[in-house]
Amino acid sequence: MAEAQKPPAAAGGRANTKKALPDHFKDYKHVWVFIEQERGEVHPVSWELLGAGRALATKLGVDLAAVVLGSPGEGVRRAAAEASCYGADLVYLVESDLLANYRNEPYTRAMTDLVNTYKPEILLLGATTLGRDLAGAVATTLLTGLTADCTALDVDTDGSLAATRPTFGGSLLCTIYTLNYRPQMATVRPRVMPMPERIERPLTRLIEHPLNMVEDDVVTKVLSFLPDRQSEKSSLAYADVVVAGGLGLGSQENFQLVRQLASVLGAEFGCSRPVVQKGWMAADRQIGQTGKTIRPRLYIAAGISGAVQHRVGVEGADLIVAINTDKNAPIFDFAHVGIVTDAVRLLPALTEAFRQRLSASTRDRIAS
Numbered sequence: 001m002a003e004a005q006k007p008p009a010a011a012g013g014r015a016n017t018k019k020a021l022p023d024h025f026k027d028y029k030h031v032w033v034f035i036e037q038e039r040g041e042v043h044p045v046s047w048e049l050l051g052a053g054r055a056l057a058t059k060l061g062v063d064l065a066a067v068v069l070g071s072p073g074e075g076v077r078r079a080a081a082e083a084s085c086y087g088a089d090l091v092y093l094v095e096s097d098l099l100a101n102y103r104n105e106p107y108t109r110a111m112t113d114l115v116n117t118y119k120p121e122i123l124l125l126g127a128t129t130l131g132r133d134l135a136g137a138v139a140t141t142l143l144t145g146l147t148a149d150c151t152a153l154d155v156d157t158d159g160s161l162a163a164t165r166p167t168f169g170g171s172l173l174c175t176i177y178t179l180n181y182r183p184q185m186a187t188v189r190p191r192v193m194p195m196p197e198r199i200e201r202p203l204t205r206l207i208e209h210p211l212n213m214v215e216d217d218v219v220t221k222v223l224s225f226l227p228d229r230q231s232e233k234s235s236l237a238y239a240d241v242v243v244a245g246g247l248g249l250g251s252q253e254n255f256q257l258v259r260q261l262a263s264v265l266g267a268e269f270g271c272s273r274p275v276v277q278k279g280w281m282a283a284d285r286q287i288g289q290t291g292k293t294i295r296p297r298l299y300i301a302a303g304i305s306g307a308v309q310h311r312v313g314v315e316g317a318d319l320i321v322a323i324n325t326d327k328n329a330p331i332f333d334f335a336h337v338g339i340v341t342d343a344v345r346l347l348p349a350l351t352e353a354f355r356q357r358l359s360a361s362t363r364d365r366i367a368s
């Protein structure tokens with residue numbers, strides 16, 4: 001559904017186009033976060049969103065609620081209890097056999113029923129494959145606005161959600177407001193928001209809600225799962241050490257050098273977008289605005305120029321080491337350590353040096 005957009009004011013917040021919010025908006029309160037879990041395993045983006053949701057809820061002076069949907073059993077109960085440890089004040093839970101495996105129709109029904117009953121002001125979901133599918137369906141069913149792939153979330157003085165995301169190929173950021181509809185919905189990609197601290201806390205408020213649907217209402221049937229389904233959530237986004245290569249490496253063969261260094265460091269490997277477009281690496285290895293966002297302790301970028309679309313995916317790294325032949329490459333504007341040299345020559349030397357110096361236990365320490 002199309003968003004109402006306002007030009008952002010120079011110093012954040014909206015330009016002078018304000019009007020009073022409709023009266024019925026007062027019925028909508030609280031910040032909700034969808035807890036994405038499959039077969040009892042929660043996607044960590046859910047906890048990251050609880051961290052972001054907590055900041056919004058505190059500013060608004062409202063509750064932060066988690067929404068857990070799934071088949072009856074220990075898995076969803078554990079997810080609900082964990083949500084409390086990551087900051088949720090209360091949890092809405094819909095348990096049904098129809099929610100055993102993700103299917104759009106029952107999940108959309110469960111979520112829209114909850115929203116229509118309890119009326120949240122803000123609803124956040126992870127921009128994962130599942131979250132994107134669900135968010136779009138929920139927004140169109142509720143006839144409300146959805147801002148996808150946000151990089152920052154804030155609330156305006158009137159309580160409106162200010163959802164910021166890249167636009168024009170990532171060269172600009174725009175702040176989008178959902179002025180005329182509620183709830184205000186946004187998705188955020190994994191690793192864009194920092195992981196909040198987990199604090200042991202009992203879950204004291206659990207609101208259970210029925211799913212008013214039967215299997216015959218659901219067109220989609222799950223027949224089987226491919227065994228490598230989990231690999232999509234590969235560790236790249238959550239890796240502590242990442243080595244990546246760009247077009248500067250010159251050929252597909254040279255990406256062996258990236259993999260070898262990654263292997264010695266016990267790291268994940270990745271690449272820039274043109275490398276995927278050339279077919280030198282698989283798409284799930286792409287880092288950046290249209291690939292994965294990473295937050296490793298160490299990021300080594302070899303032959304990558306540091307275009308803004310790449311930068312947004314890596315700037316959460318604690319230490320960025322860039323290797324580039326061009327001393328004026330943009331990556332040196334945000335790298336912590338810059339090495340001006342030929343990466344094709346340096347990478348094997350680095351690999352050998354690390355191989356000699358790093359014992360297995362040291363590698364484990366880097367990763368921990």
Ligand SMILES: Cc1cc2nc3c(=O)[nH]c(=O)nc-3n(C[C@H](O)[C@H](O)[C@H](O)COP(=O)(O)OP(=O)(O)OC[C@H]3O[C@@H](n4cnc5c(N)ncnc54)[C@H](O)[C@@H]3O)c2cc1C
Binds near residue numbers: 286307
């Ligand atoms: C809508 C949109 C979305 C995008 N999303 C992404 C995204 O998610 N991720 C992404 O990465 N890009 C993305 N891009 C593309 C982005 O704009 C850049 O084109 C891309 O990041 C450049 O890739 P690169 O740095 O590998 O290649 P180049 O820009 O060609 O840079 C190669 C670099 O290697 C250096 N070099 C050359 N030879 C050597 C050598 N022997 N040793 C060391 N250095 C060397 C060069 O000096 C240069 O700086 C997107 C673009 C658009 C429009």
